[in-house]
Amino acid sequence: MTTSPLFYQAGPAMPEVSHGQGVFLWDTRGKEYLDGCSGAISCNLGHGRQDIRDAMTAQLDRVAFTYRTQFENAPAMALGNALVEMTEGALKKVFFVSSGSEAVESALKLARQYFTTRGEPQRRHFVSLRPSYHGSTLGALGVTGYQPLEAPFADITSGSLKVPGPDFYRRPEADRETHVRRVLDETRERIETAGGDTVIAIVVEPVGGASTGARLVDRAYLKGLRALCDEFGCLLIFDEVLCGVGRTGRWFAYQHWGVVPDLLTTAKGLGAGYYPVGALLCREDIVETVMAGGGFQHGHTYAGNPLACATGLAAVEAIRREGLLDNVNARGRQLQRGLEALKARHDWIGDVRGLGLLWGMELVMDPVGKTPFPADANLFARVTALAKEEGLLIYPRRTLDGRAGDHFLVSPPFTIDEDETVLLLERLGRALDRLDREVASLRDA
Ligand code: PMP
Secondary structure, eight states: OOOOSOOOOSSSOOOOEEEEEBTEEEETTOOEEEETTHHHHTOTTOBOOHHHHHHHHHHHHHOSOOOTTTOOOHHHHHHHHHHHHHTTTSSOEEEEESSHHHHHHHHHHHHHHHHHHTTOTTOOEEEEESSOOOOSSHHHHHHOOOHHHHGGGGGGSOOOEEEOOOOTTTOOSSSHHHHHHHHHHHHHHHHHHHOGGGEEEEEEOSBOOTTTTSOBOOHHHHHHHHHHHHHHTOEEEEEOTTTTTTTTSSSSGGGGTTOOOSEEEEOGGGGTTTSOOEEEEEOHHHHHHHHHTTOOSOOOTTTTOHHHHHHHHHHHHHHHHTTHHHHHHHHHHHHHHHHHHHHHHOTTEEEEEEETTEEEEEEOSBTTTTBOOOGGGOHHHHHHHHHHHTTEEOEEEEOOSTTOOEEEEEOOOTTOOHHHHHHHHHHHHHHHHHHHHHHHHHHHO
16 A cells, blocks of 8 residues: 555545546546536636646746746736726736735735835734634634634634624524624624724625635625725725635626625636636725835735736636636526425525525534534535545535534536536435435434
8 A cells, every 4th residue: 555645634535536527527446526616616617628728838838937026927917907807997906826825815914014004003903704714824814713723823823803794594683684783783893892993904705615605695794894894994805715706606706795895815716726826906096005105015936927827817718708607607596496406305404505606505403493413423524425425526614613513515617517517416416315314313313
């Protein structure tokens, strides 16, 4: 037996990948998997695309790497302009990075530098949600509200003021409006207690990802956050690392609700899994202030390199050329209907929620009380393993924050067709039927 030099996570041995095409992957033993979560919600256009390969090799033939302070490069300029257009000009400045965590770090630091430049150095707090996920580097982890990841590092990250976000599945209030108002009131209280003029920004995922199983916000909530930021003079940062670049059926998720942030982070799907590229999009005057104060004291070596940007540009152009946002919406509706039918089959599926091709399913021991399964049952891992045996990849998590429990994401590539969506649902259905037997014995125990 060969031992692997690599270490990522404790868990069962993994198959070795052989190749991929479209929404499918094959391992070296010939087993086929439908990629029902686009890798880590990143391989948004499927595998083996000739157009992206061609754009990458054409760029490699010219030049792979140049440093951002030595040369402008055409793909970076073009991708920057495309991103600005995707915000309909609301955010006019772009700072490239290579990952979601880097995008979030950049947002936090730019926001802080904006205020120090303006003579407001007392602003040192970020406000973020529990649960939430904003990345694994220390700054991004500080604003993350996800207990298992935070715990080992809590006393060496700068942290943030953690507030609850809306939870329309478990809300104790009778109606959504009262729920949103209460959540916003709690947020206001936390800000006032800390001192309104000490807050740099509120950071929020418009559609939750890994930490919440696609939990949604609504227009009233985002409008409320916008109003709080305007009142206290702090910035609003939307983390669209996972839900941006078309995943929810619009270029950016915030466009569903029409509330515009001051800064926006995106990554994952921007390079469509072919090369790492992420971006921080910014309100122009924020950048102008920081630049007038001597420039942004921040940067990463690979930021905005030509190969990364040529890849991102090819991905964005493919989404445009092939009208893939329409497919995200059409297949999203089909997926929603199918997931809801599966929910009707099993009372331990508590909630189905999402937008576009970003769907979460939450599993509950008791559908009335919405109590989670015992943590040691590891249902999130079980459902993922069973799906994999059935030839379907899904993205699992267990949230220990708040009362939520096991959930998983279904988020196939934007290119999935109608028959492939049927196949995805069949394979998921078989995995859930098998899980049903395990759930029955858990409930009997
Ligand atoms: N923010 C959000 C909302 C994310 O979903 C992720 C990744 N899951 C990150 C930040 C961090 O991105 P990365 O893993 O590329 O560093």
